[in-house]
Amino acid sequence: MKITLFTLVLLCGLSASRAATGQAKSRLAPVFNHAALCVQDLKRSTTFYRTVLLLDEVPNPFNDGLHTWLTIGPGLQLHIIQRQCKISTDKNVHLCFSVATLSDFTNHLEKLGVAYTNLKGEGKEPTLRVDGVKQIYLQDPDGYWIEINDAK
Structure with missing residues (x-):
C-alpha cells in the first residue's frame, strides 16, 4: 500500500512539474x-x-x-x-493567406485582371496539396510571391 501511495504521489508530482514547465515555456x-x-x-x-x-x-x-x-x-x-x-522573387519565400472559397477569390482576381498561377506555373487551375488544400500563387508589384489557399 505504501509503495502504491508513494508511486501515485510521485506521478502526480511529475505531472505537476511538467505542467509548470509547459506554462513557463509558453x-x-x-x-x-x-x-x-x-x-x-x-x-x-x-x-x-x-x-x-x-x-x-x-x-x-x-x-x-x-x-x-x-x-x-x-x-x-x-x-x-x-x-x-x-527583393526575393523565389516562390519558396512567400506570404500565404487563406480564403473561405478559392473560386470566389479567383473570380475577384479575374475581375481586377490580376495574373495568378498554380504552384508549377502551368496555368490557373489550382494546385491540390496532399492534404486536400487548393492553392494558387500571385505576385505583388515588387515580385513577392503570395499563396492564396482554402485551408480551414
Whole structure:
C-alpha cells in the first residue's frame, strides 16, 4: 500500500512539474506580431494589398509616407516599408493567406485582371496539396510571391 501511495504521489508530482514547465515555456515563447516587406513604391503596393488582397489599413506611428500597416488577422499586421532593397522573387519565400472559397477569390482576381498561377506555373487551375488544400500563387508589384489557399 505504501509503495502504491508513494508511486501515485510521485506521478502526480511529475505531472505537476511538467505542467509548470509547459506554462513557463509558453510564457517565454514568442508570439507572432507582424511581417514586414520592403517595397519600391509604397503607394502602388498599398493599393495592391488593399484592392487585391482586401486588407484594411491601420494607423501607424510614423506618418512619414514610407510606411503602411495593414491588418492580416486578429492582432497580426503586415508592414510595408518603402526603401531601396533587394527583393526575393523565389516562390519558396512567400506570404500565404487563406480564403473561405478559392473560386470566389479567383473570380475577384479575374475581375481586377490580376495574373495568378498554380504552384508549377502551368496555368490557373489550382494546385491540390496532399492534404486536400487548393492553392494558387500571385505576385505583388515588387515580385513577392503570395499563396492564396482554402485551408480551414
